[in-house]
Amino acid sequence: MKKYTVLNASPRKSGSTAALIETLMDAPRQNGDAVTTFILDKLSIHGCQACEVCRHQENSFCIQNDDMGPIYKSLQAADVIVIGMPVYMSLPSAQAIAVLNRLYANAYVGKDGSKSRKISGKQIVTIYSQGAGTPDYYTDTFDLVDKVFGNSLDSTVIKRFVCAGGQVATDVEKEARNYFRG
Numbered sequence: 242m243k244k245y246t247v248l249n250a251s252p253r254k255s256g257s258t259a260a261l262i263e264t265l266m267d268a269p270r271q272n273g274d275a276v277t278t279f280i281l282d283k284l285s286i287h288g289c290q291a292c293e294v295c296r297h298q299e300n301s302f303c304i305q306n307d308d309m310g311p312i313y314k315s316l317q318a319a320d321v322i323v324i325g326m327p328v329y330m331s332l333p334s335a336q337a338i339a340v341l342n343r344l345y346a347n348a349y350v351g352k353d354g355s356k357s358r359k360i361s362g363k364q365i366v367t368i369y370s371q372g373a374g375t376p377d378y379y380t381d382t383f384d385l386v387d388k389v390f391g392n393s394l395d396s397t398v399i400k401r402f403v404c405a406g407g408q409v410a411t412d413v414e415k416e417a418r419n420y421f422r423g
């Protein structure tokens with residue numbers, strides 16, 4: 242049984258990010274895999290306080306007591322991480338960036354300067370939804386965001402889906418429906 246952690250960074254319950262996540266996760270659900278979903282907009286995720294405590298704790302994350310706690314644990318346990326993000330002002334929504342900032346806590350730096358990670362080796366799938374109708378309009382931005390999420394989680398982005406024009410195109414829908422199947 243695989244474990245999936247899904248982060249939905251759209252505030253819209255019935256938006257295209259939510260729709261594509263549902264389509265993508267249909268196969269794992271049917272397969273009986275464990276799917277844990279976080280609707281980030283419903284959660285309290287504070288900004289990083291730059292205290293650096295996290296970097297000196299090998300087995301724990303941020304000392305702030307907010308909704309990032311369960312997210313860190315879920316990400317650590319996951320095999321696959323799905324991150325769905327609407328594009329706001331040419332960047333991922335603030336709900337997505339809030340989590341990204343707090344992934345600073347994934348790095349551990351030992352007294353001898355040695356570095357390790359608390360979460361690593363996951364497969365990441367990103368989903369972007371944009372109002373712009375041309376699917377490759379934000380490719381440079383998405384390349385960067387994929388890279389930063391990948392590095393922050395010491396993991397690899399294995400697949401990206403783009404919903405252009407605020408809609409899930411038929412071919413994107415089909416690809417997502419079959420992506421985790423089989």
Ligand SMILES: Cc1cc2nc3c(=O)[nH]c(=O)nc-3n(C[C@H](O)[C@H](O)[C@H](O)COP(=O)(O)O)c2cc1C
Binds near residue numbers: 252255326371408
């Ligand atoms: C505050 C705000 C800013 C936005 N900025 C952009 C933008 O810069 N570029 C773009 O293509 N679409 C932009 N959009 C449109 C959304 O990306 C688009 O509606 C997207 O499909 C929303 O995803 P959702 O339906 O999953 O919430 C913006 C929407 C909002 C509400």
